[in-house]
Amino acid sequence: MPEKPSRLTSRLESLRPETPVAASQGAKPKAAKARGTRTQSAREVRSAARKEAILTAALEEFSASGFAAARLEDVAKRAGVAKGTIYLYFDDKEALFQELARSMLSPVVGHIETFATTDVPFRMLADNIVDVMVREVLTTRRKDIIRLIISEGTRFPALAEFYHREVLSRVIAALRVVLQRAVDRGELRHKALIEFPQLLGAPLLVAVIWNSVFGTFSPLDARAMLKAHIDILLDRGGA
């Protein structure tokens, strides 16, 4: 069913833009003049592209090596710029890291609440969530951001708070609405989920971590597992 993009799916998918997009569009090095919506000059376009290239490269390097071990020179090389160029766009290594995380998260932020406002049967919603998670998280670089936050969150409290405030707490609030409604409608029996919506997301976390840490020698069928989880919660497939 999720194969044929329903209206719901497409709405849920609107968190799409996977490539890191700086909050400020016309990424003028260091001084991003947000001058409304205007046609960008060639230079502005090039600048924005460069910033994105750096962010993309940074994501790859940070994912592969972690914050401390990642070398800015490698980021530069991968982005096809000189070492110094990074500093035209970011104050320092830490700022690059934090902006990276934020820029990957920001597009998500705006679309989270849609969950709650979408009025569809819970099982359909659940199926779709699984689908979106697989397509938008597990098979994209967003899973790497999640891992980075797990790995470095303790060392970057500001980032952890940002992620918690802008993403997790909203997701949880939205899920609570959805779950409450499902319970009210008799679509879901487990009221405990309302208190701990984390239980709904837990398998996603397992999938992300498992496949990144053990995936090479023991891959896990994330989609199947997520579906199984939903089935359990909905008493489906039990026989």
Add this chain to the structure above:
Amino acid sequence: MPEKPSRLTSRLESLRPETPVAASQGAKPKAAKARGTRTQSAREVRSAARKEAILTAALEEFSASGFAAARLEDVAKRAGVAKGTIYLYFDDKEALFQELARSMLSPVVGHIETFATTDVPFRMLADNIVDVMVREVLTTRRKDIIRLIISEGTRFPALAEFYHREVLSRVIAALRVVLQRAVDRGELRHKALIEFPQLLGAPLLVAVIWNSVFGTFSPLDARAMLKAHIDILLDRGGA
């Protein structure tokens, strides 16, 4: 109920020794010749204590800073030895890290299979597992090892494999036995769990990560969540 250590509990708890124990017995610096089982000389005892002190210190530093950012000098200081002393017991930083992880995991390994051989009602077993996890993982440094493996696993494939082979795959196998039996006995309806025992452990992972990353400003009642999860799986507390 778990308050009064039942026979089961105590067996499960026997994975106790939380302090890192060197895999090699006598811990002769560098050339650990395990010369049969012999009463250790005073020097050997002192040496083993030193190694343990270093491992304990290393765990704390690695947990706090991650592998790359942790400073061996800080480890030494915390362990009360000189920087050079570390190299009498470990080849290099990486070896220290790997031995640390292994030494923390090893005691666990031996006791995992007990799960499968313990023949108790599933719901009792499940409750006990929750209890043990909280006491032996979430409130001890073992949670830090889990986080370290999540954070550094990609950079240390050997460690990831070790952990997968010696811990996870065994735990999963044991859980499968237990879960199969529970299904067979009609104690559990969700056969899907047999295919994905990870779903049983997922909330533990969430608890570990959540409290370490967001715990300071948004603590999560891990025990309550784990219990809620069990209740859901067992259809308890629902109605």
Add this chain to the structure above:
Amino acid sequence: MPEKPSRLTSRLESLRPETPVAASQGAKPKAAKARGTRTQSAREVRSAARKEAILTAALEEFSASGFAAARLEDVAKRAGVAKGTIYLYFDDKEALFQELARSMLSPVVGHIETFATTDVPFRMLADNIVDVMVREVLTTRRKDIIRLIISEGTRFPALAEFYHREVLSRVIAALRVVLQRAVDRGELRHKALIEFPQLLGAPLLVAVIWNSVFGTFSPLDARAMLKAHIDILLDRGGA
């Protein structure tokens, strides 16, 4: 007496133009073709103004930070031009520095010899010198040039030689004439001054350095000190 600008004073003061004046007239960026004396086009005027702005800014930055630590970007910012523009007028940082020093010194050069040709009583001349030094050196940016030459002279032998040749040796020669005449006339007893006219200027150096280094927390009344010095040389104010 020096209060009412006598003819002497005004002549001494003619070393006035404090703003740096480019040695090259029309200041055509880089290729300063001095095309005879012609009315400068609007563009040439603007160009000359720009060069001056850069020199003024450079003086401030070099004075504040020294040659090595001064940042060309700051010079540009202060001059209100882009970084690259500096290179339209100067070959590199060092050339900017040397031209700066030369341009500040050049106007002085032309007027030094006037000392010798002015035929006034020594004590009047001496008083005026004090006055001019205070007004034209100590309270202007020329003191900064002196400090810069002291600080950087060793690293810029060409500059040191230039300063010595074009300024110091001339001043000294002129002073010798003046001093000799004063001795001959019986206005001055200390023949040794003729050999070491530096002794006449020494207090000026002290004033410049003292006030720039210790001035903030222990200011020195330069004028009073210079006057005291003259009084000593002239045996005034003693009894």
Add this chain to the structure above:
Amino acid sequence: MPEKPSRLTSRLESLRPETPVAASQGAKPKAAKARGTRTQSAREVRSAARKEAILTAALEEFSASGFAAARLEDVAKRAGVAKGTIYLYFDDKEALFQELARSMLSPVVGHIETFATTDVPFRMLADNIVDVMVREVLTTRRKDIIRLIISEGTRFPALAEFYHREVLSRVIAALRVVLQRAVDRGELRHKALIEFPQLLGAPLLVAVIWNSVFGTFSPLDARAMLKAHIDILLDRGGA
């Protein structure tokens, strides 16, 4: 006369030790345990020697290039140590610089007041001061320290204050005593010197600066100039 070291001379010369001596003798890297006067271990001796070697090398490099342009690697090379070794003894480049200045000044500090307590005819004292200045300042590295303070004082206010407080203000106070006594005894006519003892020292400053900046191509006979200055103040050699 100054040729035959009189008692006075030797007293004045007691500011001798020219090689930089760290305030704390047994220069244990970073943690200088000042444990009274004790025989230093071989290691302590070697450590102190190293610190001195670094300071000496630093003086040379800083003198030659100025603070900003001096390269720590060159300091290390000159001192015969590795780059990192410097950081065992000094926190950073700035600390090295400040400690250098202080260590060169400290031995001076203790001996300044002797001027005032020495009760000899002023002209003898003056001659001796000239002599000591030439031997202990102009022909040693102390002149470099003076130049460094002139050059970098503005950028290192703490150093400027230290120098002013510990050296200059004391010298000036001591000179005032001496000068006052000379005036009282009728040995000196110029009372103005009491207000501005700087006038006594001004030629020394000129000599230091002149010879370091123009010395190569136009050396100045500092001793002769200083003597001439004294002669002027004392009305000697006039007729």
Add this chain to the structure above:
DNA sequence: AATGAATGAGCGTTCATTCAT
């Protein structure tokens, strides 16, 4: 065995200089 001073490769960051626009 234990120490900790010493090393030097390595990395983050700066900034003079260049050059496409």
Add this chain to the structure above:
DNA sequence: TATGAATGAACGCTCATTCAT
């Protein structure tokens, strides 16, 4: 002519590792 983004050599500083004591 003027700009300022881009470059990359250079340098301060760190820290894993070694080794004389």
